[in-house]
Amino acid sequence: MTADLKVRPPGRAVPASSPRRRSRGAPPWWFVLPALLLFAFVVLVPSIRGIYYAFTDWDGLDPDFAVIGLRNFTDMLDDGDALQAVWHTLLIAVAITVIQNSIGLLLALGVNSMIKTRNLLRVLLFAPAVITPIVTAYLWRNLLGPDGAVNAVLGPWGKDWLGDPDLALWMVVLVVVWQFAGYSMVIFLAGLQSIPREIYEAAAIDGTGSIRRFWSIVRPLLAPAITINLMLSIIGGIKLFDQVYALTGGGPGHATDTISTLIYKDAFTLGEFGYSIALAVVLTVIVSIVSAGQFAVLNRNEKAAS
Amino acid sequence: MKKSLSIALGAVLLTAACSSGTNANSGSGSGGGDNKTLTLASVDQGSVEDVVKAFEAANPGVKVTFTTSGADQYQAQIRTQLASGTAPDVMTVWPGNGNPGATYVLAKPGYLLDLSDQPWAAKLPDSFKSVAQFEGKTYNALFGLNGIGAVYNDEALAKSGLKAPTTWTEMLAFCRDAAAKGTPAYALGIQDNWVTQLVLYALAATVVFGQDKDFNTKLAAGQTTFAGSAWTQAMAKYQDMNKAGCFQKNPLGTSYEASQTLAATGRTLGIVQGNWIISLLKGKNPNGRFTMTALPATDDPATFLMPAAAGAGYGVNAKAKNKELALKFVTFVMSPEGMKVFNEKQGSLPTLPDAGTTVDPGLKELTTFVQENRTVPFMDQLWPNAKVQQTMLSGLQEVFSNQATADAVLKDMDTEYKKGE
Numbered sequence A: 001m002t003a004d005l006k007v008r009p010p011g012r013a014v015p016a017s018s019p020r021r022r023s024r025g026a027p028p029w030w031f032v033l034p035a036l037l038l039f040a041f042v043v044l045v046p047s048i049r050g051i052y053y054a055f056t057d058w059d060g061l062d063p064d065f066a067v068i069g070l071r072n073f074t075d076m077l078d079d080g081d082a083l084q085a086v087w088h089t090l091l092i093a094v095a096i097t098v099i100q101n102s103i104g105l106l107l108a109l110g111v112n113s114m115i116k117t118r119n120l121l122r123v124l125l126f127a128p129a130v131i132t133p134i135v136t137a138y139l140w141r142n143l144l145g146p147d148g149a150v151n152a153v154l155g156p157w158g159k160d161w162l163g164d165p166d167l168a169l170w171m172v173v174l175v176v177v178w179q180f181a182g183y184s185m186v187i188f189l190a191g192l193q194s195i196p197r198e199i200y201e202a203a204a205i206d207g208t209g210s211i212r213r214f215w216s217i218v219r220p221l222l223a224p225a226i227t228i229n230l231m232l233s234i235i236g237g238i239k240l241f242d243q244v245y246a247l248t249g250g251g252p253g254h255a256t257d258t259i260s261t262l263i264y265k266d267a268f269t270l271g272e273f274g275y276s277i278a279l280a281v282v283l284t285v286i287v288s289i290v291s292a293g294q295f296a297v298l299n300r301n302e303k304a305a306s
Numbered sequence B: 001m002k003k004s005l006s007i008a009l010g011a012v013l014l015t016a017a018c019s020s021g022t023n024a025n026s027g028s029g030s031g032g033g034d035n036k037t038l039t040l041a042s043v044d045q046g047s048v049e050d051v052v053k054a055f056e057a058a059n060p061g062v063k064v065t066f067t068t069s070g071a072d073q074y075q076a077q078i079r080t081q082l083a084s085g086t087a088p089d090v091m092t093v094w095p096g097n098g099n100p101g102a103t104y105v106l107a108k109p110g111y112l113l114d115l116s117d118q119p120w121a122a123k124l125p126d127s128f129k130s131v132a133q134f135e136g137k138t139y140n141a142l143f144g145l146n147g148i149g150a151v152y153n154d155e156a157l158a159k160s161g162l163k164a165p166t167t168w169t170e171m172l173a174f175c176r177d178a179a180a181k182g183t184p185a186y187a188l189g190i191q192d193n194w195v196t197q198l199v200l201y202a203l204a205a206t207v208v209f210g211q212d213k214d215f216n217t218k219l220a221a222g223q224t225t226f227a228g229s230a231w232t233q234a235m236a237k238y239q240d241m242n243k244a245g246c247f248q249k250n251p252l253g254t255s256y257e258a259s260q261t262l263a264a265t266g267r268t269l270g271i272v273q274g275n276w277i278i279s280l281l282k283g284k285n286p287n288g289r290f291t292m293t294a295l296p297a298t299d300d301p302a303t304f305l306m307p308a309a310a311g312a313g314y315g316v317n318a319k320a321k322n323k324e325l326a327l328k329f330v331t332f333v334m335s336p337e338g339m340k341v342f343n344e345k346q347g348s349l350p351t352l353p354d355a356g357t358t359v360d361p362g363l364k365e366l367t368t369f370v371q372e373n374r375t376v377p378f379m380d381q382l383w384p385n386a387k388v389q390q391t392m393l394s395g396l397q398e399v400f401s402n403q404a405t406a407d408a409v410l411k412d413m414d415t416e417y418k419k420g421e
Helices: A002-007 A017-025 A029-055 A071-078 A080-111 A118-130 A133-143 A149-157 A165-193 A197-205 A210-221 A223-238 A242-247 A259-269 A273-305 B002-030 B048-058 B071-083 B103-107 B126-132 B154-160 B168-180 B193-207 B215-220 B231-243 B256-264 B277-284 B323-333 B336-346 B361-371 B386-400 B406-418
Strands: B037-042 B063-068 B090-093 B144-153 B270-274 B290-293 B306-310 B313-316
Touching: A029 A071, A029 A273, A071 A080, A071 A273, A080 A118, A080 A165, A080 A223, A080 A259, A080 A273, A118 A165, A133 A149, A133 A165, A133 A242, A165 A223, A165 A242, A197 A210, A210 A223, A223 A273, A242 A259, A259 A273, A259 B071, A259 B386, B037 B048, B037 B071, B037 B323, B048 B063, B048 B323, B048 B336, B071 B090, B090 B323, B103 B313, B126 B306, B144 B154, B144 B193, B144 B256, B144 B277, B144 B336, B144 B361, B168 B231, B193 B231, B193 B256, B193 B270, B193 B306, B193 B386, B231 B386, B231 B406, B256 B270, B256 B277, B270 B277, B277 B290, B290 B361, B306 B361, B313 B323, B323 B336, B386 B406
Parallel strands: B037 B063, B037 B090
Antiparallel strands: B090 B313, B144 B270, B144 B290, B144 B306
């Protein structure tokens, strides 16, 4: 009962309309409390406690370790592998975001039309997204191997897709896009289907062409779907690990290492936990900045559009 | 009332979630408080199962709870368990130094039980003692020995009409002839980066350590370096082999698994690998016969050395819940009976003489080299940290894809070596 009393706003005397509006629009804040507590104890608290180790030289084993201040972070600036991994990560994230969403949108426009097999196509195009990424990656590792199906089809134009440092990174992008373009498609499709048919009809009466119709009607009304798709793919791209690890292991050399694969290698192969956690902190900061910035921009566009 | 109830319920759920987590942890750590249960973590998938069965049969009433995993995953898991006090009683430990689950690394902070007073500890040959010990005390029950060399597919070799080379010059000619016939000499699957080191080790054994048996001591004392020693010759020979067409096309895109298929099915005449490959090749081609020889690195066969070293063994947790049973298990592993099961299943050689193990006939040359003391431990086992080896592995991939030169890789290895532990 005490909680009951506390959440009641001081303005109990205001006209009856106010509390009713509140109870419809915003549910009491403590509804989030159980979830928030769980999240805090399972994710937030351990993560924040983990950050402490970024300032130590802990090897993951020895209870005797020293606090070394910012040295892990300054070491990063001298570490060619780490800088290269940051570059690869950003490159992969941008490439995946652009390509995956362009293809996803085209697919959504396609299966949103009246073609006969649209239901079958929707299922088929979404199918790769339900497979575990690690399985897809192993599948493609075999397909793209020197004796794999891709080279068998290409014959003399075959290449060492995963062994060539100039191609390997793009193969990672290809595999991720192949798997998740259908996922983007589904979100775009949901957005497209929420656009009332009357608007199209009105536009058709006004004599608009299909490009004009897309730009002036579909694009602004699709803004929420675009926001969510861009957010998901860019965050997923920055954190990318499974597909890279299973496809190339970060190789050849370090040609496809991302921040995530480097974190894993530094911690578990080299036993440099302190340094690895420092890298993870940097990754967290990059993800936070990018997603906060992106959210702010897209949210503004969304509001402007509606 | 309903509102406060939901809070209370949330709190109850939360406590339940937390407490069940704790239970799961302590459960896997202790494995029961009685003295009939032993907990074990191992990387010897495919052989430890039989050893456990034999151990349980020899000790009625005893139950061994064990887990097996791949080396990468195991190293991550065991370190977390040791640091949090939930490690099993007996666990896989690698010899020497240079990887996160190695004897030096785990014994130094005091996680391993001193096994020096065990009867087998004194019987270990000197070359294994150095990697089973830390500061003069034995911590690792090393049961098996592995070597690296050229493994030939006998049938494919006979069909090609070529003869396995016995000198460096012969080998380059052999590679050219084999390539001309469309069946390259050796399968190379260096998409998995640990494979990159095997040819280099096979060459370096003769080229580096044949000239200077004390190379490692000098390296540790700072009297020599990788970049300023015969390691440059070993690197150059590795590239000469590549240029002579010794390996199939696109080795960087070929996985370890795919390389086994090439050699097992005769699409290459052989493979440069460890002796463990023989049982894997036979798995893919049950009728095949495979023979291992030293990889010729010079023109004087009398100087050939083979890299041969103890494989991973077992250590006892210093805080084992059931120390007595743990020691009993380790004693069993080192007994003729335990060694026989492990080594015959893994295709390795026993570390103790008179173990009564039947060795694969294809490993005759390796056995002879071991008996004549013409072996060199795997080079990384005495390097001061894991980064030296990892630098070499990714560096060799870069050499093969023209992203780096051999000299640059050796210089990077020197830099990491000098950083010490």
